[in-house]
Amino acid sequence: MATVTLRDIVKIYGDFVAIKGVDLDIEDGTFVVFVGPSGCGKSTILRMIAGLETISHGELRIGDKLVNDVPSRDRGISMVFQSYALYPHMSVKDNLGFGLKIAGVDKAEIARRQDEAARMLGLDPYLERRPSQLSGGQRQRVAIGRAMVREPEVFLFDEPLSNLDAKLRNQTRVEIKRLQRQLGATVIFVTHDQVEAMTLADKIVVLKDGNVAQIGSPIEVFERPRNMFVAGFIGAPSMNKVEGTVQGATVRAAGLDIPIDASQFDLPADGSPIVVGIRPEDIVPEGHGLRPEFGVDFEAPVTFAEMLGNESLLFLDVAGSEIVSRMQRPELIGPGERRRFRIDGSRVHLFDKTTENSVRK
């Protein structure tokens, strides 16, 4: 397996700069996930690493080797797409082996790798079937198997699970992670899906408009978002954001004086505007979940409740601001019903109103 290094990578289409100078160090054997809104450049970066797209500027290394001008097939990568792109007229077994046969790998070796992939992916019962005789999840496993048999240095996945239904998505996600661990593989995985990103990644790369907004472990990007964009993008439902002002060791927002641990932040002068970010789970309805030790209580009408079964999302009107609270072990709440809540002051995020950057030290 190998490291992948991007240095000031730029992609220009005509006069549109799609990727604006990306630096990235992907260590050997790590699982890296690219997330970001549609059009931010996830697939473009992946395709440049794969060699399916030229690199306008910058350096791409796989292992120690500069590969900007190395053809795709010689880069030691395998890519799995959203559409499985299997050969419809071939059996699963032949789909697994075809690329190797073309590459002139000898028969015994092809058979060994086919067997191994089939065993690891649970494809043994289907080896003689055609792709049309398989479910979507099984087809995607064949596509993954076809990537595996090439024994690549790096696996690239572009939204491989997005054609699968929810249950199969979860199963296949777990299988991919298990496989990556077993192989010790370097994986770069693109997804729209928060849960996929959080559960699969050793490192998440959050992209915005062709730039890296933040790189970090799942817990880092969740707990310590560097700016309002990452704060809003990671976590569902999104972090609440309310404009307020700094007053010593409290911030005043939505008519509340929320206590904060001022030592955690580089705070502007008292009276300065600040954007206060609070995750829905840090606004705890009374009697539902642990009462935060350090916080502020308030009462507000629930304008709307979205019942999800194991939890419910409560939309509150707090002095004219719409704020979402997450209720554990939910009970039914009628529209307009008033409830008491407590905000966890120790988990509040603060952002500069102008730069939108976190003011956390």
Ligand SMILES: Nc1ncnc2c1ncn2[C@@H]1O[C@H](COP(=O)(O)OP(=O)(O)OP(=O)(O)O)[C@@H](O)[C@H]1O
């Ligand atoms: N061949 C092309 N010519 C011109 N512009 C392109 C081309 N391919 C992609 N782009 C543009 O580059 C930007 C990044 O596209 P890319 O496909 O990488 O986005 P993405 O993050 O993968 O989005 P999605 O989540 O929708 O798949 C987009 O604005 C897209 O329109």
Ligand SMILES: [Mg+2]
């Ligand atoms: Mg894409």
